[in-house]
Amino acid sequence: MNISDNTENDVQDAKDVVRRFYDALETRRTQTLPDVMAEFCADNLLWRGFSPFDEIVGPQAVAEKFWQPLRRSLTRLQRRMDIFFGAKNRHDPDGDPWVCSMGHLMGLFDAPWLGILPTGKIVFLRYAAFHKVRDGKIVETAMYFDVPHLMMQAGLRPFPTQTAAELVQPGPRTHDGLLFEAQPLDAGAKTLAAIEAMITDLGQWNSGMPLEEELARTWHDDMIWWGPTGIGATYTIERYAKQHSGPFRAAFGERSKTKHVCRMAEGHYGGFFGWPNFTAVPTGGFMGMPATGKAGEFRVIDIYRRDGDKLSENWIFIDLLHFWKMQGVDILARTTDIAAGEATC
Structure with missing residues (x-):
């Protein structure tokens, strides 16, 4: 080892x-x-x-x-x-x-x-x-x-119905994500290299190739993207491109460079977070909301599982309440106020 x-x-x-x-x-x-x-x-x-x-x-x-x-x-x-x-x-x-x-x-x-x-x-x-x-x-x-x-x-609907699936999300398909024991350093290095290759492609937003072809450089075809509520989870490169990545890129402009506070990997697992990871301006419809033209922050945690030389699963946490608050919409207050009003009727 x-x-x-x-x-x-x-x-x-x-x-x-x-x-x-x-x-x-x-x-x-x-x-x-x-x-x-x-x-x-x-x-x-x-x-x-x-x-x-x-x-x-x-x-x-x-x-x-x-x-x-x-x-x-x-x-x-x-x-x-x-x-x-x-x-x-x-x-x-x-x-x-x-x-x-x-x-x-x-x-x-x-x-x-x-x-x-x-x-x-x-x-x-x-x-x-x-x-x-x-x-x-x-x-x-x-x-x-x-x-x-x-x-x-709790029976509330904070966002309109989205493009991907809303569900209680499971852990890794391989059921081997609890790395209580030390892992070989070369395995973590391979995972970090796979994540950073993906970040390089993702950061361009315009690689000059079709989106599905770009994704196939760093993702397995049967990838699973376990996205946050308000966006949802999606399976396979084809559906990920159609149900999240493509619509997301079309909805934003002026995306800043990616910045992370932490980026690391051990064994076949790795991830990162930023505060924020990047900013972007909504220029098209996003999550059923109209474009605002205001820059918004994306606070994100991404966790990955590597299989071989490519990424296989990705769990994503995005502070959508914070993003929409920056756009002038307090989703939490609006939804809970409506629910409280209905409860008293």
Whole structure:
């Protein structure tokens, strides 16, 4: 196994910190969560979350603003991880290890959350998170979660019907995404190279070749693109081109260069996030909404599975609530206000 001892030890230690943190978040009492955050996170923790949370600084503030309200609303909360890996971050000059996980937070929706009325039934909050670990403490977190997907499980319709499929999304087809043990460095290098080749093609938006031919350079034909609620999931290069990539490119102009806070890979899995990843101006219809001509930010997490030399599956988290708020539409407030009004009729 071709692994540097120092890299392996740093990454494995970071994974251990995050796994113990997750266990404490799930098993300890709700009122003790500020103590849990203080135990595992640095005093100056920088936490980035999707709208309406945005940036929060400090472990106590994160516990009070995010974790405690969530635990009180989604009772008996449990984390159901599908992917877990760690590596050094290509964009982090400090050289600290990062750890990524993805899956769902499942609970019984017993009390309102963000103005969304409870159902008393099981709900899944789809999430992905990146954690930077230094000296045994989490110093940065990006935790992105699909609030519109939870809204739909509560009977709300935050967006018009979209081009792809809306569903509870599974983990990898291969069921091998939990990389608790160290992986060969050459496997992670191949995954990162595949991701970066795809980014190079994607960043052009005009490669001079048909879209499906461009996608085939870095994707398997039976690729699966597990997109966020409001866009949906799609299967095969042909349907991805028709149901997302083509319409998305047609809907935007003035796309900025891509910037990532973290980009990394371990084994056959890798991913990245930005804050934002890029900006673009809606010049055509997008998600059933008219063009605004206003630049909008795309805060995105992408998680990938590589098969051979190409990418096979991709899980995507996009802060569509933030994007539309920048366009002057507060989707969360509008949808929950309508639901509250109907509930009182």
